[in-house]
Amino acid sequence: MKLSSWVLIFLLCNLTFLSTISAFRLSRSQPTERISGSAGDVLEDNPVGRLKVFVYELPSKYNKKILHKDPRCLNHMFAAEIYMQRFLLSSPVRTLNPEEADWFYVPVYTTCDLTPNGLPLPFKSPRMMRSAIQLIASNWPYWNRTEGADHFFVVPHDFGACFHYQEEKAIGRGILPLLQRATLVQTFGQRNHVCLKEGSITVPPYAPPQKMQSHLIPEKTPRSIFVYFRGLFYDVGNDPEGGYYARGARAAVWENFKDNPLFDISTEHPTTYYEDMQRAIFCLCPLGWAPWSPRLVEAVIFGCIPVIIADDIVLPFADAIPWEDIGVFVDEKDVPYLDTILTSIPPEVILRKQRLLANPSMKQAMLFPQPAQPGDAFHQVLNGLARKLPHERSVYLRPGEKLLNWTAGPVADLKPW
Amino acid sequence: MKLSVFRLSYWNRRGSSFRSSPSLDHSFDGKSPSSVFWLVIHGLCCLISLILGFRFSHLVLFFLFSTSVTNLYTTPFLSAGSGGVSQLLRLKPLETATNSTARKNSRVVVGRHGIRIRPWPHPNPIEVLRAHQLLVRVQKEQKSMYGVRSPKTVIVVTPTYVRTFQALHLTGVMHSLMLVPYDLVWIVVEAGGITNETASFIAKSGLKTIHLGFDQKMPNTWEDRHKLETKMRLHALRIVREKKLDGILMFADDSNMHSMELFDEIQTVKWFGALSIGILAHSGNADELSSVLKNEEGKRKEKPSMPIQGPSCNSSEKLVGWHIFNTQPYAKKTAVYIDEKAAVMPIKMEWSGFVLNSRLLWKESVDEKPAWINYLSLLDDNEEIDSPLSLVKDPSMLEPLGSCGRRVLLWWLRVEARADSKFPPGWIIKSPLEITVPSKRTPWPDSSSELPAAIKEAKSDTKPRGSNSKSSKGKLEQKAFNGVKVSTTS
Numbered sequence: 001m002k003l004s005s006w007v008l009i010f011l012l013c014n015l016t017f018l019s020t021i022s023a024f025r026l027s028r029s030q031p032t033e034r035i036s037g038s039a040g041d042v043l044e045d046n047p048v049g050r051l052k053v054f055v056y057e058l059p060s061k062y063n064k065k066i067l068h069k070d071p072r073c074l075n076h077m078f079a080a081e082i083y084m085q086r087f088l089l090s091s092p093v094r095t096l097n098p099e100e101a102d103w104f105y106v107p108v109y110t111t112c113d114l115t116p117n118g119l120p121l122p123f124k125s126p127r128m129m130r131s132a133i134q135l136i137a138s139n140w141p142y143w144n145r146t147e148g149a150d151h152f153f154v155v156p157h158d159f160g161a162c163f164h165y166q167e168e169k170a171i172g173r174g175i176l177p178l179l180q181r182a183t184l185v186q187t188f189g190q191r192n193h194v195c196l197k198e199g200s201i202t203v204p205p206y207a208p209p210q211k212m213q214s215h216l217i218p219e220k221t222p223r224s225i226f227v228y229f230r231g232l233f234y235d236v237g238n239d240p241e242g243g244y245y246a247r248g249a250r251a252a253v254w255e256n257f258k259d260n261p262l263f264d265i266s267t268e269h270p271t272t273y274y275e276d277m278q279r280a281i282f283c284l285c286p287l288g289w290a291p292w293s294p295r296l297v298e299a300v301i302f303g304c305i306p307v308i309i310a311d312d313i314v315l316p317f318a319d320a321i322p323w324e325d326i327g328v329f330v331d332e333k334d335v336p337y338l339d340t341i342l343t344s345i346p347p348e349v350i351l352r353k354q355r356l357l358a359n360p361s362m363k364q365a366m367l368f369p370q371p372a373q374p375g376d377a378f379h380q381v382l383n384g385l386a387r388k389l390p391h392e393r394s395v396y397l398r399p400g401e402k403l404l405n406w407t408a409g410p411v412a413d414l415k416p417w
Numbered sequence: 418m419k420l421s422v423f424r425l426s427y428w429n430r431r432g433s434s435f436r437s438s439p440s441l442d443h444s445f446d447g448k449s450p451s452s453v454f455w456l457v458i459h460g461l462c463c464l465i466s467l468i469l470g471f472r473f474s475h476l477v478l479f480f481l482f483s484t485s486v487t488n489l490y491t492t493p494f495l496s497a498g499s500g501g502v503s504q505l506l507r508l509k510p511l512e513t514a515t516n517s518t519a520r521k522n523s524r525v526v527v528g529r530h531g532i533r534i535r536p537w538p539h540p541n542p543i544e545v546l547r548a549h550q551l552l553v554r555v556q557k558e559q560k561s562m563y564g565v566r567s568p569k570t571v572i573v574v575t576p577t578y579v580r581t582f583q584a585l586h587l588t589g590v591m592h593s594l595m596l597v598p599y600d601l602v603w604i605v606v607e608a609g610g611i612t613n614e615t616a617s618f619i620a621k622s623g624l625k626t627i628h629l630g631f632d633q634k635m636p637n638t639w640e641d642r643h644k645l646e647t648k649m650r651l652h653a654l655r656i657v658r659e660k661k662l663d664g665i666l667m668f669a670d671d672s673n674m675h676s677m678e679l680f681d682e683i684q685t686v687k688w689f690g691a692l693s694i695g696i697l698a699h700s701g702n703a704d705e706l707s708s709v710l711k712n713e714e715g716k717r718k719e720k721p722s723m724p725i726q727g728p729s730c731n732s733s734e735k736l737v738g739w740h741i742f743n744t745q746p747y748a749k750k751t752a753v754y755i756d757e758k759a760a761v762m763p764i765k766m767e768w769s770g771f772v773l774n775s776r777l778l779w780k781e782s783v784d785e786k787p788a789w790i791n792y793l794s795l796l797d798d799n800e801e802i803d804s805p806l807s808l809v810k811d812p813s814m815l816e817p818l819g820s821c822g823r824r825v826l827l828w829w830l831r832v833e834a835r836a837d838s839k840f841p842p843g844w845i846i847k848s849p850l851e852i853t854v855p856s857k858r859t860p861w862p863d864s865s866s867e868l869p870a871a872i873k874e875a876k877s878d879t880k881p882r883g884s885n886s887k888s889s890k891g892k893l894e895q896k897a898f899n900g901v902k903v904s905t906t907s
Contacts, residue, residue, distance in 0.1 A: 167527050190525065220563035222556040226548050240472075241529075248530040255532060260540040262548045281555055311525045336535035343547040347554040354555070 033355050035326075035362055039319040039387060043361045044375050047382035048092045051389055054101035055088050056136055062108045062128070070114050077187075077205040077294050078111040078120060080377075081154040083368050084185070087378045103183075103385050104142055104151040108132040111157045122163040126176055126409070127417040129153075129163075133178050147404050148182040149395040152385065156205065158290040160186035162195040165289065170195055177408035183388070185381055187292050189314025196314060201384040203377055204316040207297040209369045215274035216302075226262040227342065228280035228304065229253070230273055231295075232288075233265075246287050249309050252335040253286060260339060277302040281350065282328070282342055286310065297366045300326075305353050307342070309335060317365060317380050319387075326356050560598075565684045570600040570664030572657060572775055576649040577671045578608040578635040579615060581834035584844055586671040587615075591622045594669070597680045601625065602662060606649040608635040614843055629656060637836060638753055643764050646670075647803065650768055658778040666775045668768040672830055679826035682818050683772045689809060690772040690816040693727030695828040696742045698760045725825060726763060727770055728817035736817050741765060754836070761831040766804035769827060772818065773805070 035043055063085065067073055073082060085107040088094055095101050110125035137143040143151065155161045161179050162170035171194045175184075180197075188195055189202040196202075233254035235245040242251050257263040265284070270276065277283055283299040287310035296315070299306040306327040308315070315323045323329075330341060356362065364375040372378045397403065407414065466472050573594060577583060594601055603626045607615050611630035619626045631649045636642055650668060657666065665683050669675060673694075683690065724742060731737045744751070744762050752759040806812055819826050841847070 171527065193525075218563075220559060222559055224552065224556070226552060242532055243529040247525075248532040251532040252534065255534045256538040262540065262545060281552065332530075333533065336533050336538070339541065339544050339548075343544040343551065345551075347551055350551060350555060351558055354558075 033352070033359060035321060035356060035359055037318070037320045037322045042320045042383055042387075043365055043380070045379075045383050045386075046374065047379055047386050050386040051093060051102045051382065052095040052100055053088055053091075053093050053103045053105055053382075053385075054095055054098040054142075055085070055105045055107060056140070058107060058132060058135065062132055066109045066112045070112060072114055072118055073109065073112040075208060076114075076118060076120075077207070078156040079206040080156045080185075080187070080203060080368055081107075081109055081111060083206070083370065084154050084378065084381070086370070087372050091372070091378075091382075093382060098140065098142055101142075102150065102389055102391070106132055106136060106151060106153055108153070110155060110163070119165075120157060122157055122165060124417065125157070125163045126173075126413040127415060129161075129176055130178060130413060131417040145397065146181070146391075146395050147397055147402070148179065150391055152183040152185055152201075153179065154185045156185075156187045156203070158188065159195040160184060160188040160200070161197075167289070173410065176413075177405055180404060183385070187316075188290060189316075189318070190291050190310075191312040191314060193312075199388065201381055202314050202316045202318060203381060204297045204366045205292060205294045206368050207294050207301075207366075209367045212274060212298065212301050217275050217278050219303075221279060223279055223281050225264045225276065225280035227257075227264065227282045227284060227307070227338075228276060229263070229265040229284035229286075230268060230270065230276075232267055235289075245289065247311075247332055249332045249335050250286050250288070252332075253284065253309075253338065256336045257339065262339060262343075274298070274302065277304050280304050282307050284309065285327075287313070296327075300357060300366050301363050303354060303357050305350065305357065307338075309338075316377075317384065320380060320383070321362070321365065326353055326362070328353075565599075565681065568599045568684055570602060570662070571597060571680060571683070572602045572604065572662055572664045572666045573669045574604045574606070574650055574653040574666065575669050575671050576606045576608065576631075576646045576653075577615060579612050580635075581838045581840045582832060583615070583671070584618070584840075587618055589674060590669055590671050591619070591624075593675045593677075594624055595622055596677060599680065599684070600664070602627065602664065604629065604653045604656065606631055606653050608633060608645060608649060617843065627656065627660075629653060637755055639755060639761060639831075640753075642755065647768070654778055657775050658780060661779060662775050664775050665772060666778075667772045670767075670769050670829070672832060673769055674828045674830065676826050678819075678824070682824075682826060686772050686774060686816060686818065688774050688777060688816070689814070690818045691728040691736075691822070692770045692772065692818050692827065693725050693740070693822040693825045694763075694767055694770045695825040696724040696726055696763055697828055697830040698724065698742070698747065698762060726767060726829070727825075728815065728822040730817055730821040734817075734821050736813055736815055736821075739766070740822070755833045756835045756838075763829055763831075764803070766806055767829055768805055769829065771805040773808075777808075 034041060037043075063082075067082060073079060085105075088105055088107075098104070108128060110122070110128055111120045113121045113124055115121060133143065133148070153161070155163075157163065158165045159167065159170035161175045161184050162173050163176065164170040164173055174194050175197055184197060184200045185203055186196075186200055187203055187205045189200070190196055231250075232245075233250045234242050239245040242248065245251070253263075253265065257265060264276070264280070277298060281304065283295065283302075283304035283306055285293060285295040285299060285306045285308050287293070291310040291313040296306050296308070298304075307330060308323075308327050309330050309332060311332050315321070315327075328342070328345070330338060334341065361375050364373065365377060365380050368377050575587075575590060577587060594603060601624055603619070603622070603624050605615065605619055605626060606629045608631050610632060611628055616628055619628060629652060631645075631652055633645060633648075635645060654666075665686055667683055679692070682692075723740070725740050726742050727740050728736050729738050729740050742763055747760045747762060751762045809815065
C-alpha cells in the first residue's frame with residue numbers, strides 16, 4: 001500500500017517535470033536569443049554590491065562651469081562623460097567613504113571645449129587632465145597609493161586619451177603619461193594602436209535615446225532596403241584628393257556601388273533617416289577619421305545588421321557582446337566585393353543576427369538613458385570595472401615607489417591650466 | 418626634412434579649414450632654406466593652377482623631385498594588382514606610422530591609401546537576384562513574427578450577373594483575392610442563375626469558390642439593383658450558416674477595388690467591424706461633375722466634404738458616429754437607370770464596409786456570441802434589411818477598423834455599360850466580325866503594301882461608318898482605325 005502510493009507520487013512528479021520541460025520548449029518560439037560574449041552571459045548582471053566607486057569632489061571649473069559655458073556638450077556624441085558623472089553621483093554603487101572604495105572616478109570634462117560648429121578642440125585637454133590629477137594627488141592620498149591604477153577616467157574623444165583629432169598627431173603624442181596606469185573608458189578602440197591601452201573599456205558614443213525612440217515605426221513594416229548608408233564619402237574640406245579620409249574605404253564604397261540598386265547610399269540628410277534604417281537589412285558602418293561612429297548604436301537600436309568596415313576595430317563592450325555573431329565584418333581591402341559578400345550570407349545567418357539584435361538587453365546596452373535603467377551602458381561600464389576586481393598586488397605601490405614620470409610629454413602640456 | 422615640412426603644410430591646411438584653433442600645437446621649424454624652397458614651389462604651383470584652370474598639385478613635383486625614396490615608400494595596394502584592382506587616383510607615396518618600432522606592427526597603416534575599384538564596378542544580376550531572395554525570406558520571417566498570429570479564413574461574398582462589364586470587374590476582384598496570403602473561400606452569387614460564363618471565369622482563379630445561383634434577373638434601375646444585391650448577399654449568408662463556414666466574412670462587390678492592407682486589417686475583427694470606404698461617385702461627364710461641385714462650393718463656404726463612408730471616432734478612439742456620403746450636390750442629377758450618364762450614388766450604408774465573424778451566423782448558440790447581435794432568421798425571405806446595421810442591436814459595439822476609420826482601405830465605384838451593349842460570350846470572337854478593315858501595312862513583307870490614294874484622304878479622326886454596334890458606349894471612347902476603307906475599291 002505504502003509502496004504503491006510512493007510510486008504514484010513518483011509518477012506524478014515525473015509527469016509535472018516532463019510537462020514543464022515541454023512547456024519550456026514550446027515557449028522557445030521567442031524571436032530573440034540570449035547574448036553571451038567571451039566573458040559569459042553578463043549583459044544583464046547587476047553591478048550593485050559588486051563594487052564601490054568613490055567620486056572625487058573636484059572644483060566646478062573642471063566640470064560644471066565648462067558645461068555651463070557650453071550646454072551643447074549635453075547632446076553631442078561625446079556626452080557620455082557628463083552623463084557618467086551624473087549617474088554615479090546618484091547610483092547605489094557610490095560610496096562616500098574612500099577607504100572602502102574599489103574604484104575612484106575623476107569627473108573632468110575634457111571634451112567640452114567646442115568650436116562654433118560644435119566640434120571639440122582637444123588642445124587644452126592634456127593640461128586640464130594633468131591639473132586635475134595634480135589636484136587629487138595633493139589633496140587625497142589615494143592617487144599616490146597606486147599611481148592611479150584604481151582610478152578610472154572617461155575620455156570619449158576621437159582617439160581617447162591621446163587627445164588629438166588627427167591620427168598621426170595622436171599617435172605621436174600617445175596616451176597621456178599620467179594616465180598610464182589608470183583605466184580608461186573611451187569610445188576609440190583599435191587593436192595594436194597606441195591610443196588603446198590594455199584593460200580599457202570601450203563604450204559606444206552617446207546617442208540621444210528619446211530622439212531615437214520617437215522615430216520607431218511598427219515592426220511589421222517589411223524591410224525592403226538591402227544596404228543603407230547616409231554620410232560623407234569624400235571629405236572635400238579636409239582631404240580634397242581623397243585617400244586619407246577613411247583610408248579610402250568610403251570612397252571605394254561610393255565608386256563601386258553608386259549605381260547598384262541594392263545599395264541605398266548617398267550624402268543626403270533625409271528627415272526619415274531613422275525610419276529608413278528600420279526598413280533596411282544591412283546598415284554600413286564604415287570608419288571615418290576615427291574608426292568608431294554613432295551609426296553602430298543607431299543600427300543596433302533599429303535592428304539593422306551593422307556592416308563594419310574598419311580594420312582591427314574594437315567594438316564597445318567587446319567582452320560582453322559577441323559582435324562577430326551580430327554584425328558583419330568586412331576588411332577594407334574587400335570593400336569592392338561588398339555586394340558579393342553580403343549576398344552570399346545564408347538566410348539563416350541573417351535571421352539569427354536579426355534575432356540577436358532584437359534582444360532588448362542588446363539595445364539597452366548601447367544607450368545612455370536618463371535616468372539610468374538596468375542593463376544600460378552605465379551598468380555595462382560598471383560591470384566591466386567589476387570584472388577587473390579584485391585588484392592585483394602590483395596595483396598597490398610600496399611607499400616611496402614612483403612609476404609615473406610627471407615631466408614626460410610635450411613641453412606645452414606641462415603648463416598649468 | 419622635406420617630408421616633415423610638406424606634411425606640416427598639409428596638416429595646416431586640414432587644421433585651419435574646419436577648426437579655428439588660435440594656438441597651433443605644432444612645432445614649427447624656423448625659416449630654413451628648404452622651407453623657403455617649398456614656399457616658392459607652392460607659389461609656383463598656384464600660378465600654374467591659375468593658368469591651367471584646374472588645381473595643379475605640388476605633390477607631383479614632390480614626387481618628381483624626391484629621389485631618395487626612404488622606408489616611407491610602402492605600397493601595399495600596388496601589390497593588389499593580383500586582385501585585378503585599379504586605382505582611381507595617381508599613385509601617392511604612403512607614410513607609415515612613425516611609432517611602429519615601439520609596438521607590434523599593426524597591419525593598419527596610417528596615411529594616404531588608394532581607392533580600390535574593381536574592374537567592372539556594376540551590379541551583378543545573379544547577386545541582385547540572391548539579394549531579392551534574401552529580402553523575401555526576411556520579410557516572410559517578419560510577417561510570421563509580427564503579423565497576424567493565427568490567421569482566419571476569409572470568406573468573401575460577391576454578387577454578380579452577366580453583363581458587358583462583368584469581365585472587367587470580376588478580373589479586378591479575382592486578382593485581388595488571388596493575392597491574399599490567407600485561406601480564402603469565395604462565394605459568388607449570380608443573378609439569373611448559374612451561367613457557364615461566370616463559372617469559367619471564376620475557375621481561372623484557382624481559389625476555393627462556391628458558385629450560387631439566384632433566380633431573379635438583375636433589374637435595370639439602381640435602386641432595384643441594390644435591393645436585389647442585398648437579397649443575394651443574404652442568400653450567401655444562409656449558405657454560410659448551413660455549411661458552418663468559419664472565418665471572417667467580408668462583402669466584395671465586384672466593381673469595388675480593394676487594397677491588400679484591407680485583408681490584413683480584417684483579421685483583427687473579433688465580432689463585427691466597420692471600414693471606411695472611399696466613394697468614387699463618377700458620372701461619364703466630367704464637366705457636369707465639376708460644375709456640380711462648383712455650385713456646391715458657391716452656395717456654402719464650406720470645405721467640400723470627403724467622399725468617405727465609414728465609422729468616425731472621437732479623440733479617445735471610441736466609435737461615435739458614421740460618415741455618410743453627401744448626396745445633396747447630386748440631387749438633381751443622379752442616375753436612375755443603370756446605364757445613364759449621370760452620377761451613381763451609393764446607398765446610405767454600403768455592405769462592403771462591414772466585416773463580421775461568420776460564427777455570428779451559426780444557428781447553435783456559440784458561447785461567446787455577444788448579446789448585441791440580432792438573431793436573424795435568414796430563412797425568412799421577406800425580411801427587409803437595408804444595411805448590415807440592422808443585424809446589430811447596439812451599433813456602438815462595432816469595431817472600427819483601419820485606425821478608427823482614418824485609413825481608407827477600399828473604394829466604391831459603379832460603372833456599367835449601355836443596356837443594349839453586346840459583347841462576345843467569354844470574350845472569344847467566334848464568328849467573323851461584320852466589318853473587316855485592312856490594316857495600313859500587311860504583316861507579310863512580300864506583298865505590296867500600298868493603299869489607294871483615296872484612302873489617304875480619309876484621316877484617322879473620322880468614325881468608321883457602321884461600326885458602332887460592337888462597342889459599348891457609356892464610358893468607353895471610340896478607338897478609330899487607321900487606313901479606313903471609306904470607298905470600295907476594285
